[in-house]
Amino acid sequence: MSDPKPLVLDVDGTFLKTDLLFEAFWAGLGRDPLGTLRALRFVRDPARLKAELAGLVAMRLDLMPVNPAVVELALASAGEGREVILASASDRRQVQALAETYGLSARVFASDGVTNLKGARKAEALCEAFGVEGFDYAGNEATDMPVWEVAQNVLVVGEVPAARALPARGRSVQQLPGGWRPAALLKAMRPHQWVKNVLLLxxxxxxxxxDMATLVPILLGIVAFSAAASAIYIVNDLLDLEADRLHPTKNRRPFASGAVPIKVGMIACAGLMALALGLAGALNGGFLAIVALYMGLSLAYSLKLKRMRWVDIAMLATLYTIRVVAGAAAGQVDVSIYMLIFIFPVFIALGCVKRLTELTLATDDAPLPGRGYGRTDRGDLLNVAGIGVTGALVIFFLYSVSPQARALYPDTWLLWVAMVPMGWWLARMVALGWFGKQDYDPIVFALRDKFGLGIAMLTLSLMFWAAGLWAQWFGG
Incomplete structure (x- = not known):
């Protein structure tokens, strides 16, 4: 015989491993940024804010990560004929849609644009409907205490220290798995991507x-850029939640999968931005301006530019190039205009490689989620990558005969020899992208590819030879 008392489930952090308010905010920021920013004028009126955000965009509730233990309990209880009700501080429209998605009771308790149904207000609404101890309730945070205190049986998702006092008050308490781990947040920061900041060198x-006077500031600059990049990766992931959930591998990312709460990601993002700007300001004003520019352009890329065909590749190349400029600013090193003109087409080619890899590994011909490319664009991407490779080699040759190069590299002919492995490395990267044989990020792949690193070291060795550095360091 089924339990006649309804099973009432909180939504945010309990039924779902995410929060509908923050989901709506980031979905709105990605699709209607101006409307989302206008909605923030109601930040002191949570019920109205939730209603405004819920009305901005339609979200795929069926894609959102759920707590398996809670969903299993809910479906099993519903299958036994027990009424399973969602009660949430999220907007009613979203909660009703979620209940419909999972076949739960059509009766829901939620915020309505006027009342923010949270804590004591939720407890009052449930007691009015079912009476004190007339229902069981599952929640996941201390704000659920007023509801637990009037429920008959308590289900606690994750670790909630405040709930430890409930058994002494005569409540039956059942623990369900939940919460998040710091290791998952570290993964969201993508520390493996920090290797790209060696470009500052x-x-x-x-x-x-x-010399150490040049090296130490650049190393501190790498730390600042790593913090800035991690902050932007978090922003990018939060803006791409739905697209990532539709992706065959990105759906396992910490925020898309619900392994880390969105709120935790937002706090971490703010801390990383403060660290990046604080450390940059301690180095020098020029470097601070470059870090701020990098973060601004990265945000623009995440919000809009990455969805624009070809513009996104130009932006990828720009963001890589900015790292080189940042290295010069941090170490107070004069950077040659030839270097900047040379590396930009290199990064254009690598940006094309990134998209080629994604398209080659895609499972169907549909456009990439959140991007403007489909498999029919592979030929055009290959052509642009070829132009980038050719342009870089031509610019390097022009640099080799410039007065600046002749002053730094007395044996100019060795620079021409170095163009052979350089061209080989670039062509190999394009080919690996075309055949889908590398990582989604070509820079990260390049820094882990032993064979490619050997080619790069050969190129660098020839350049050092041309500069006379081997003789200077080792004699002869």
């Missing part, structure tokens, strides 16, 4: 400034 290498 290029001005030091190109100018042959191998």
């Amino acid at each position: 290029l001005p030091l290498i190109a100018a042959h400034r191998f």
Whole structure:
């Protein structure tokens, strides 16, 4: 015989491993940023804010991560004929749609644009409907305490220290798995992507400034850029929640999968931005301006530009190039205009490689989620990558005969020899992207590819030879 008392479930953090308010905010920011920012004028009126955000965009509730233990309990209880009700501080329209998606009771308790149904207000509404101890309730945070205190049986999702006092008050308490781990947040920061910031060392290498006074500020600059990049990765993931959930591998990312709460990600993002700007300001004003520019352009890329065909590749190349400029600013090294003109088409080619890899590994011909490319664009991407490779080699040759190059590299002919492995490395990267044989990020792949690193080291060795550095360091 089924339990006649209804089973009432909180939504945010309990039934779902995410929060509908923050889901709506980031979905709105990605699709209607101006409307979302206008909605924030109601930030002191939570019920109205939730209603405004819920009306901005339609979200795929069926894609949102759920707590398996809670959903299993809910479906089993419903299958036994027990009424399973969702009660949430989220907007009523979203909660009703979620209940319909999972076949739960059509009767829901939720915020309505006027009343924010949270804590004591939720407890009052449930007691009015079912009476004190006339229902069981599952929640996941301390704000659920007023409801637990009037429920007959308590289900606690994750660790809630405040709930430890409930058994002493005569409540039957059942623990269900939940919560998040710091390791998942670290994964969201993508520390493996920090290797891309070795690009800040290029001005030091190109100018042959191998001294601690130059190296230490650049290393601090790498830390600042790593913090800034991690903050932007979090923003990018929060803006791409739905697209990531539709992706065959990105659906396992911490925010898309619900392994880390969106609120935690927002707090971490703010902290990382403060660290990046604080450290940059401690180095020098020029570097601070470059870090701020990088973060601004990255935000623009995440919000809009990455969805624009070809513009996104130009922006990827720009963001890589900014790292080189940042290295020069951090170490107070003069950067050659030839270097900037050379590396930009290199990064254009690598940006095309990134999209080629994604298209090659795609499971169907539909456009990439959140991007403007489909498999029919592979030929055009290959052509643009070829133009980037050719342009980079031509610019490098022009640099080799410039007065600046002749001053730094007395044996100019060795620079021409270095163009052979350089061209080989670039062509190989394009080919690997075309055949889908590398990572989704070509820079990260390049720094882990042993064979490619060997080619790059050969190129660098020839350039050091042309500069006379081997003789200077080792004699002869």
